[in-house]
Amino acid sequence: MEKSRKTIMLVDDNPINLNAGKTMLKDKYDVYPLLSGEKLFAMLEKVTPDLILLDIEMPELSGYEVIKILKTNPKYEEIPVIFLTSWNDSGSELEGLSLGAIDYVAKPFSPPLLLKRIEIHLLMAAQKKELKDYNDNLQKKVEDKTRQVVKLQNSILITMTELVEFRDETTGGHIERTQGYVEIMLKKIFSDRIYWEDVSLWNFEFLIASVPLHDVGKIRISDTILNKPGKLMPEEFEIMKKHAIYGEEAIEAIMRTTSENDFLKHAKIFAGAHHEKWDGSGYPRGLKGLDIPLQGRLMAISDVYDALISERPYKKAMSHDEAIGIIREGKGQHFDPVLVDLLDDLAPLFRDNTEKTNLMLRQQQKA
Incomplete structure (x- = not known):
């Protein structure tokens, strides 16, 4: 009083x-x-x-x-x-x-x-x-509203990524692990002000929240191809490659229905650019070097690393050191050289992320 x-x-x-x-x-x-x-x-x-x-x-x-x-x-x-x-x-x-x-x-x-x-x-x-x-x-109300929007966005993300995970039987935990790898690299990029012209205006939370949608385009790939227990035939691989464009289209459809779409802008780039390669030999557009959005260059390393350390019906899982070695060999060809150099410091964090995420997933399966 x-x-x-x-x-x-x-x-x-x-x-x-x-x-x-x-x-x-x-x-x-x-x-x-x-x-x-x-x-x-x-x-x-x-x-x-x-x-x-x-x-x-x-x-x-x-x-x-x-x-x-x-x-x-x-x-x-x-x-x-x-x-x-x-x-x-x-x-x-x-x-x-x-x-x-x-x-x-x-x-x-x-x-x-x-x-x-x-x-x-x-x-x-x-x-x-x-x-x-x-x-x-009023500021508190705005912050509460923002938290509600983020919660809604996360619910959308979880639902859509679970749909992808459910259909793609060969990539269990891929979304969770790759999100962790991207977050590890982004923290280093923000702290060291690397590619600062790109990242200085980014919202870190929105960026990380958008990573799980990078493979959302797989929803439109048939189960026959998506879950084939072996290597894909060339014509099958051409169909699989379309998931990058399909992902962009799916996210664009969501963006047209909402004004709260900052995180979806990042998601669209992750979906469409994560298979581009530094030397221009990637897909869907054959972009080269810095013409590839930074989100795509980050996702390329995370995606390939996780694929290498994961077992598939047609291959055994590689060790952490072998996977890091292959990524280093791809420096300047598949991968952005600046980002590959970050692995000198971040490789142990990649391994820790893999172990923690896999342990969490096993505990969730038992629950």
């Missing part, structure tokens, strides 16, 4: 002025008369006032010096300060206002005028606080 009486600190090195000021104000306010800036700061350690009446001409610490200290301290910077002065100098008033004072009152002061000025400024301070509280509450 807000206190009924406001607190005012009156700072003046003249005891007569202090006594006169307290007499004028004591019927409406709790008044603390203080003879110096030093005594003001000592009292502020115990009591937070609603307003400070501050004399300018004081020995040791002038009013200007006091307000400079007040306005640089987060504990005190919001306390309204009215200067008390016997000067009639617009330049001095401007200086005080520029330091953060809200008003000037000339000495000797008229009791009705002083009371009215204080009343007005206390009212303005209360309204300012109410506005701040309103804005803080």
Whole structure:
């Protein structure tokens, strides 16, 4: 509950002025008369006032010096300060206002005028606080709404990726593991400001949330091809390659139905570009080098690494070291050389991600 009486600190090195000021104000306010800036700061350690009446001409610490200290301290910077002065100098008033004072009152002061000025400024301070509280509450509502949108987006992602996982019997855990690899590389890229022109405007959470949709186009690939227990024939592989374009089309269809699609913009790029190769020999568009979006270059490493360490009906799983070795051999051909060089530091994190994700999936299957 807000206190009924406001607190005012009156700072003046003249005891007569202090006594006169307290007499004028004591019927409406709790008044603390203080003879110096030093005594003001000592009292502020115990009591937070609603307003400070501050004399300018004081020995040791002038009013200007006091307000400079007040306005640089987060504990005190919001306390309204009215200067008390016997000067009639617009330049001095401007200086005080520029330091953060809200008003000037000339000495000797008229009791009705002083009371009215204080009343007005206390009212303005209360309204300012109410506005701040309103804005803080509004910001909280916006944050809550944002969390709801992210939760909805994640629900869409989970549903769609589960559909892909359910149909593609050969790639269990692929989506979870590749999301982890991309996140590992992106944290390094953000921290070291690599490709900063690309990533500086990206929302990290949206970017990571969009990774699982990179294979969503497989929904349109027939089970006969998707789950063939052996290597694909050339004509079958041509059909499989279309999943990149199918993924883009599926995500575009979702984007047309919602305005909240920042994360889907990333998802579309992941879906369409993750099979492009640095030397231009990839698909679906044969993009080369930096013409391949960074999302696609990141996903290429994550996707191939996971494919190499995973068992398939037509091949055995490679070891972590063998997979990293193959990716290094593909530097400048299949993969972005800058991203491959990151593996010198990140390869152990890839292995940890694989082990943790596989353990989590086994525990979920048992539950």
